Amino acid sequence: MNVSPTLLGSFSRLRLALLASLLVVLQGCGIIYKTTGDVLINYGRAEMVPYLLMDDDVAMGCATGEALTPLLLSFEAVGSNPDRLAPLVYTVAATCTEALALEQELRYSRALKDGRVAEAQDARTMQKRYLRVTAQRYHKAYQRTTAQYGEADNGQCPRLRTDFDELVWLVGQIAGVQAVLNDGASDASLGIPRDIAAKVERGAACVDNEKWWGVPNGTRAALWSILPMFAPEGADPWREMDRSVRMGFEQGVRLPSALFAIAAHSVGDEQRVRRAVREFAKNDQHIDQNYAMLDALAEFLITGVSDRLWTEATGKRTPFGGLGTFWDDQRSSQPAFDIDDLL
Amino acid sequence: MRISRFLSVAVAALALGFTSQASANTQLRLCVFDIIGSSGDIFNLMRDYRTAALGEGVDFRMRAFTDENIAYEELTGGQCDVAAITGIRGRQLNSYTGSLDSIGAIPNYDALRMVVQVLSSENPRITPNLRHGPYEVIGIAPMGAAYLFVKDQSINNVNALAGKSIAVMEYDVAQGRMASRVGMSPVMSDITNFSGRFNNHSVDICFAPMAAYSALELYRGMGPDGGIVDYTLGQLTMQLIARHDKLPEGFAAWSRKYMFENLYDRAQAVVDNAYNDVSDDRWIRVSEDDTLRYDEMMREARIDLTEQGVYSKEMMSLLRNIRCRLDSSRGECSENLE
Numbered sequence: 001m002n003v004s005p006t007l008l009g010s011f012s013r014l015r016l017a018l019l020a021s022l023l024v025v026l027q028g029c030g031i032i033y034k035t036t037g038d039v040l041i042n043y044g045r046a047e048m049v050p051y052l053l054m055d056d057d058v059a060m061g062c063a064t065g066e067a068l069t070p071l072l073l074s075f076e077a078v079g080s081n082p083d084r085l086a087p088l089v090y091t092v093a094a095t096c097t098e099a100l101a102l103e104q105e106l107r108y109s110r111a112l113k114d115g116r117v118a119e120a121q122d123a124r125t126m127q128k129r130y131l132r133v134t135a136q137r138y139h140k141a142y143q144r145t146t147a148q149y150g151e152a153d154n155g156q157c158p159r160l161r162t163d164f165d166e167l168v169w170l171v172g173q174i175a176g177v178q179a180v181l182n183d184g185a186s187d188a189s190l191g192i193p194r195d196i197a198a199k200v201e202r203g204a205a206c207v208d209n210e211k212w213w214g215v216p217n218g219t220r221a222a223l224w225s226i227l228p229m230f231a232p233e234g235a236d237p238w239r240e241m242d243r244s245v246r247m248g249f250e251q252g253v254r255l256p257s258a259l260f261a262i263a264a265h266s267v268g269d270e271q272r273v274r275r276a277v278r279e280f281a282k283n284d285q286h287i288d289q290n291y292a293m294l295d296a297l298a299e300f301l302i303t304g305v306s307d308r309l310w311t312e313a314t315g316k317r318t319p320f321g322g323l324g325t326f327w328d329d330q331r332s333s334q335p336a337f338d339i340d341d342l343l
Numbered sequence: 344m345r346i347s348r349f350l351s352v353a354v355a356a357l358a359l360g361f362t363s364q365a366s367a368n369t370q371l372r373l374c375v376f377d378i379i380g381s382s383g384d385i386f387n388l389m390r391d392y393r394t395a396a397l398g399e400g401v402d403f404r405m406r407a408f409t410d411e412n413i414a415y416e417e418l419t420g421g422q423c424d425v426a427a428i429t430g431i432r433g434r435q436l437n438s439y440t441g442s443l444d445s446i447g448a449i450p451n452y453d454a455l456r457m458v459v460q461v462l463s464s465e466n467p468r469i470t471p472n473l474r475h476g477p478y479e480v481i482g483i484a485p486m487g488a489a490y491l492f493v494k495d496q497s498i499n500n501v502n503a504l505a506g507k508s509i510a511v512m513e514y515d516v517a518q519g520r521m522a523s524r525v526g527m528s529p530v531m532s533d534i535t536n537f538s539g540r541f542n543n544h545s546v547d548i549c550f551a552p553m554a555a556y557s558a559l560e561l562y563r564g565m566g567p568d569g570g571i572v573d574y575t576l577g578q579l580t581m582q583l584i585a586r587h588d589k590l591p592e593g594f595a596a597w598s599r600k601y602m603f604e605n606l607y608d609r610a611q612a613v614v615d616n617a618y619n620d621v622s623d624d625r626w627i628r629v630s631e632d633d634t635l636r637y638d639e640m641m642r643e644a645r646i647d648l649t650e651q652g653v654y655s656k657e658m659m660s661l662l663r664n665i666r667c668r669l670d671s672s673r674g675e676c677s678e679n680l681e
Contacts, residue, residue: 112393112394121395181382184384191616198559267380267381268407
């Protein structure tokens with residue numbers, strides 16, 4: 001077949017034009033993507049996070065974290081910076097697998113109680129799989145926090161300009177401790193650096209304790225109770241945690257109380273665990289609605305501790321509506337008044 | 344026919360009766376020392392031990408202790424039937440396995456694995472040594488080799504140690520004596536304060552397993568000029584020590600086998616993880632000549648401490664034989680002093 005040179009010439013010109021327009025379109029996409037990313041990230045920071053924090057639905061928080069994290073973080077590839085949002089979404093995403101791990105832990109306890117060894121071993125395996133993913137998510141939350149703000153060292157704190165920065169920092173610190181603990185519980189399979197605990201002990205001091213419901217000192221004191229070598233000389237971790245717990249109750253975010261219960265459970269102090277769970281349940285009147293999600297997360301954590309105790313003792317978790325009670329509480333059918341007076 | 348069927352049913356019923364009696368659970372209390380309590384690596388390992396033990400008819404109630412002394416006292420006081428504590432702490436209950444943590448006696452992890460394999464073999468010449476008085480050692484896991492962490496890399500040979508201060512564990516006599524022997528001033532410490540003393544520079548040197556490097560931030564005490572002396576001073580082990588009379592028949596043997604076959608390598612993997620945190624330039628390499636000198640010093644110290652009754656003679660002999668099995672070129676292999 002003969003093709004005229006003129007036709008060939010116009011074809012190659014057309015091809016060049018096509019290539020050029022494709023390039024422009026692709027570049028345009030880049031610009032549009034980055035703009036979309038910036039808008040989404042700013043929107044997330046200004047609107048979505050405050051909205052989500054007002055919701056006490058932990059399952060919704062978890063689903064949001066799992067669904068939105070890849071979307072938000074993918075904008076990094078086109079030049080947007082999601083570092084301030086990432087610790088929050090990774091942390092709520094971690095609660096999903098943490099809940100699954102807890103279910104397996106309870107299954108393990110039940111199986112053990114009934115002497116079903118194979119099922120108990122299977123539940124442990126599943127628990128470790130979920131804990132590993134949980135540790136990974138918390139660790140990413142912590143890494144993103146340090147990528148954005150750096151680390152606290154020798155009394156030097158990072159510059160936290162806004163309340164949002166302080167909140168992200170604080171969440172990132174707690175995520176750091178959680179990463180180490182969850183990694184440990186999954187046979188240290190990720191090998192997350194253990195010095196995060198010490199770094200968080202310093203980092204938590206970088207935000208105002210009273211402003212953040214006693215969580216900063218509560219976190220530090222919880223670490224002192226588990227690792228006394230980090231405590232300043234003469235410090236009394238339980239008294240310090242008690243102060244934080246009161247502060248949390250007064251301000252309507254009961255996270256310090258959950259931290260107290262977790263620390264007491266970790267060192268095997270069941271009396272303190274019980275006291276913390278009872279007080280937590282009693283102080284549910286004045287929840288700060290702007291931070292309902294954080295209080296709900298605290299409830300999720302402390303219910304987990306209560307469920308572990310209940311299941312080990314009875315094979316069943318905390319009865320519905322029964323948070324703050326224990327299986328061996330004295331229940332008397334005898335009224336406190338003298339029946340003879342009525343007769 | 345009918346009679347024989349009746350008999351077989353009766354025999355089966357009897358057999359079932361015996362079986363259910365044999366699998367009836369013995370309830371025991373397991374006290375676990377873990378520096379961070381129920382969230383720690385040892386406690387985590389022991390959870391799996393507990394699960395497997397149930398299959399052997401032993402139902403453990405577990406409790407975490409962050410203070411090793413209390414776990415030890417609960418065992419000796421009878422509140423715990425089995426305790427997971429360090430070999431050094433358990434030395435008073437069984438000097439044979441307590442001597443595993445002796446200075447310089449197990450130079451690497453291959454040797455440690457071989458030792459624990461031997462101890463878990465149920466060999467009739469070994470097993471009687473695992474029992475002493477009311478106590479029996481029913482499992483051993485690695486907790487990591489111990490090294491010297493120094494704040495100045497010029498402390499690269501033993502002469503440079505003289506005059507330096509070192510934090511030593513107050514309950515391990517051997518550490519203090521060894522330190523004094525090379526001219527160091529030992530500062531009696533415990534697990535809660537040794538790292539603080541090193542990190543705030545009130546001592547020049549500390550002695551710790553690699554896990555402490557990251558968890559206790561020993562790199563802060565080392566500063567930019569410090570390092571870790573690449574010479575294994577000893578192996579720390581976790582030992583399960585039981586009150587023998589509480590254990591059902593055969594459980595001790597099962598426990599040692601299970602610990603070695605199922606948990607040993609997992610514990611070693613946790614130990615290995617800790618090395619990833621250390622960059623190459625942090626290691627202070629020891630020359631071959633110095634290594635030989637230190638080996639000899641350690642051997643002399645062990646011989647002394649064995650004569651003083653701190654270490655067990657039988658264990659020293661086993662460890663020497665294992666060292667020589669793995670490396671017959673060692674100088675000590677030609678003369679039998681341990």
